[in-house]
Amino acid sequence: MKKPAVKPAEATVVTHVSDVTLRNFMGYHMKRAFNVVQTDLVQTLKPFDLRMLTYTALVLIVDNPGMRQSQLADGMDIERPNLVVIIDELERRELIIRERVPTDRRAYALKATLAGQQLYEKAVAAVTKHEALLLDGIDDATRATVIAALKQIEKSPRKG
Amino acid sequence: MKKPAVKPAEATVVTHVSDVTLRNFMGYHMKRAFNVVQTDLVQTLKPFDLRMLTYTALVLIVDNPGMRQSQLADGMDIERPNLVVIIDELERRELIIRERVPTDRRAYALKATLAGQQLYEKAVAAVTKHEALLLDGIDDATRATVIAALKQIEKSPRKG
DNA sequence: CTACCATTGTTATCATTCATATTCACTTGC
DNA sequence: GCAAGTGAATATGAATGATAACAATGGTAG
Numbered sequence: 001m002k003k004p005a006v007k008p009a010e011a012t013v014v015t016h017v018s019d020v021t022l023r024n025f026m027g028y029h030m031k032r033a034f035n036v037v038q039t040d041l042v043q044t045l046k047p048f049d050l051r052m053l054t055y056t057a058l059v060l061i062v063d064n065p066g067m068r069q070s071q072l073a074d075g076m077d078i079e080r081p082n083l084v085v086i087i088d089e090l091e092r093r094e095l096i097i098r099e100r101v102p103t104d105r106r107a108y109a110l111k112a113t114l115a116g117q118q119l120y121e122k123a124v125a126a127v128t129k130h131e132a133l134l135l136d137g138i139d140d141a142t143r144a145t146v147i148a149a150l151k152q153i154e155k156s157p158r159k160g
Numbered sequence: 161m162k163k164p165a166v167k168p169a170e171a172t173v174v175t176h177v178s179d180v181t182l183r184n185f186m187g188y189h190m191k192r193a194f195n196v197v198q199t200d201l202v203q204t205l206k207p208f209d210l211r212m213l214t215y216t217a218l219v220l221i222v223d224n225p226g227m228r229q230s231q232l233a234d235g236m237d238i239e240r241p242n243l244v245v246i247i248d249e250l251e252r253r254e255l256i257i258r259e260r261v262p263t264d265r266r267a268y269a270l271k272a273t274l275a276g277q278q279l280y281e282k283a284v285a286a287v288t289k290h291e292a293l294l295l296d297g298i299d300d301a302t303r304a305t306v307i308a309a310l311k312q313i314e315k316s317p318r319k320g
Numbered sequence: 321c322t323a324c325c326a327t328t329g330t331t332a333t334c335a336t337t338c339a340t341a342t343t344c345a346c347t348t349g350c
Numbered sequence: 351g352c353a354a355g356t357g358a359a360t361a362t363g364a365a366t367g368a369t370a371a372c373a374a375t376g377g378t379a380g
Contacts, residue, residue, distance in 0.1 A: 228328075228329095229328075229329065230327080230328065230329080240328080240329070240330085241329085241330070241331080241332090243329095244329070244330060244331085264327095264328085266327070266328040266329070267327090267328055267329080268328085268329075
């Protein structure tokens, strides 16, 4: 019989919330840590008027000039319809352009403008700096171990 | 000059989407890995008719009998109004009860019913099993390292 | 005791993110 | 040429998260 290490103190006033059971799960730690990272990222991107999604899209477009929207949606793990508004916003701000593909007039080739590339440079630099602060106390070997483990989890069988 | 290691192949057709820039960020790895974990968790909880939020709430209530809603909201890092519907659902399904606190008639003491405790046992066991599969190739020492690192990130200064 | 303020839970409302279904334009395979 | 498939857009809905405002109650200063 597996008795959990949690003793429900009968009708006692709760002074401190215990999450011992959830702390047994890697996913719980991941969610809590990621929340901190995400909150920091949102703050970091605010001066550039970028959200996490618009930032990710911009970076991928700069890194992959000429990519199609469906490719970008795949890369971002979101559905095509949801990408449209993101691309709309980036295009309206003239950070990227939708260029018709001559060989397939259904598709758009996504490319960053000069302004888009410049914003990319600044935003990536800012995020890099902020993340360095967040990971301050963690040495390089540990970081490498964590990244390797996260990659392995990401590549786990039951993906999509 | 910091030239990124990304060469924008002029007007070339993109065959494979590169995320080299994003791969420099720990947060990106965390998000991708967590997506996998979360998708698996949702699937795991589906047979029990639990979502991530109702599951988390149930676990915390079982572990902390008598806790208040505001304490639970704090523990779950969500706002009080958003917790109401979650508690409503758990109460409607008779997994928990809202018990009036005699000493403070504004507050409810949250307690799991027998059915709630039983569902808790089954759900926690299922999640434990599924997570074990997900972390299969990762040895204990690595897991401990990752958890320690995630905890450190979570406790980072700029929290809330 | 009264007046004021803080807290608990609730309702209403809104923004964001993500999914699905449908439609339109276009391409491709037969 | 036509049927089927693909790229993108639109409309819509579900889930999660936040804020504002409120009623009821509790605590405290005067």
